[in-house]
Amino acid sequence: MDSPGGAAAEDQQEFAGRVKSFFESAPPLVDGENVSKKIAGFISRNRGGEADRVVCVTSGGTTVPLEQRCVRYIDNFSSGHRGATSTEYFVKAGYAVIFLHRRGAYQPYCRYLPEDSFLDFFEVTEGSAIRVCESHAKEVTRAIRDYRAAVDGGLLLKVPFTSIFEYLQILQIVAGSMKPLGSFGMFYLAAAVSDFYVPWESMAEHKIQSAGGPLDMRLAPVPKMLSLLRKEWAPMAFCISFKLETDSDILLKKADMALRKYGMHVVVANELSTRKKEVVVVTDTGKVKVRTDEQHREVEEKLIDLLIEQHSHYIEESEKDAVNG
């Protein structure tokens, strides 16, 4: 919770210091200029076009390198299933989606397919043609068709990350490019972001040697960039964050706290064991439970419907404010 009165300014200064030292400690983004160009191009092509709404869906876990020449790292578990699924429903609803995802996590339009290897779906005929195996023909054909339609229609841009450094650097770039969209922009922050990191400077240059007994590590907390996103990077965008806990007792409390502390418009609360069937949408007007049912086998279908409704309402209110203000 934020400290009241006089302590707040001090807290803010301390926070700014931690943000600065995080970004200063980050290794430069590889091919950063190109990444920026691609993102800016995608948004400007969509702005004012058919898809006037753009959502940045973040997905998968970030890693924290423990060594500069990275052999070992701490990873946050996340299959990326939520983000990949949600991306499909956003595209279906006409949103342009920047899919900011962990390399190797689930991808939109290939969630039904066995994860192991796509080689299992195909066979080579005697005439050296490729044929989809009978058993997978339907899903594979639909997956390829829907994927092609999204990409060729300019509604899907995939941007990969691995480390917490890459993730936050790219998120800042995306937010900067989306700022001009005002309330038509949305952030759907489903990525599992590391809470702790090892500052690059203090990291071992070479591989940590295992010869001598137990290993002790001290990790610094990652500054919570959600407040920055809301206050500076893209203040008008509609922001949805996720809260995942394994302990249901503290889940809703923490979701409420995140809503207030970071100024989110929505926090989606989910418990690890039931997350594919049920989530709770927490806003400052209340809590709505969203569950799968006979007609909606994927909880994301109803969730995205509800969020789009809330986004539309938010856009209306913002436009009114602009007229009245």
Place this chain on the structure above:
Amino acid sequence: MDSPGGAAAEDQQEFAGRVKSFFESAPPLVDGENVSKKIAGFISRNRGGEADRVVCVTSGGTTVPLEQRCVRYIDNFSSGHRGATSTEYFVKAGYAVIFLHRRGAYQPYCRYLPEDSFLDFFEVTEGSAIRVCESHAKEVTRAIRDYRAAVDGGLLLKVPFTSIFEYLQILQIVAGSMKPLGSFGMFYLAAAVSDFYVPWESMAEHKIQSAGGPLDMRLAPVPKMLSLLRKEWAPMAFCISFKLETDSDILLKKADMALRKYGMHVVVANELSTRKKEVVVVTDTGKVKVRTDEQHREVEEKLIDLLIEQHSHYIEESEKDAVNG
């Protein structure tokens, strides 16, 4: 280095204690009976058949869970490229391969293809047929054909793992099944195995909370199971382990040490930055540098040739010993 004289017995007892507590602390292997059956079936189908030699190729990094309901874990970086590539050359040479790999790491026969998503290789024609995009036609067709041939020919069994617990449990099962093969069995241990772990019992049940400042962790060293593999699990198998370092100064010294300490037949030494072009094959008769050249674009091609030669020699010597003994 091993302690001399009287201390050795004590060391061994301490080691046995650490092994015991590692396996006792491990969560039970999911679907373990089925995994055992598949492995035993694969080996018995190949035993005395056309592929009388069986190699277990391990590939990719293992993870160390930090929480029982795993959200965070420490990961060892390894793309699994070496293991996937080597598997193809072993199959080509007529070995039956148990490919014990990290879920999501590189797979044999799809190493050339962009990692992102197989959906990019295909298009749907107007008649709803699937067609490989012109740009990838050659690689995709070859990949599917070679993969099918390996699987249908019974020369490739893929077994996935994620955590260090799963990896070592399955490795023990494979070794037990391969023991009867004697010197015809080979272990090619290219996986990047964690050096440290958090004992399951002492692990946080719920997600570690990030509220309070820095995070301190203490990890226990993973007992080196290589000695067990050599002495107990499959004492006659030909064993190759890998040593990866970022610091070339200590690489060869450590490779030599591993050779003696764990009784490996071969240690393949590689440096992180040059590992795709050059490795050093270390045995007790000397060191051989293996490098890519015009005819051999992949260092694994020459490496596997050399190792198979050494394996053949080892089989001959073992048979002589058996006759003379």
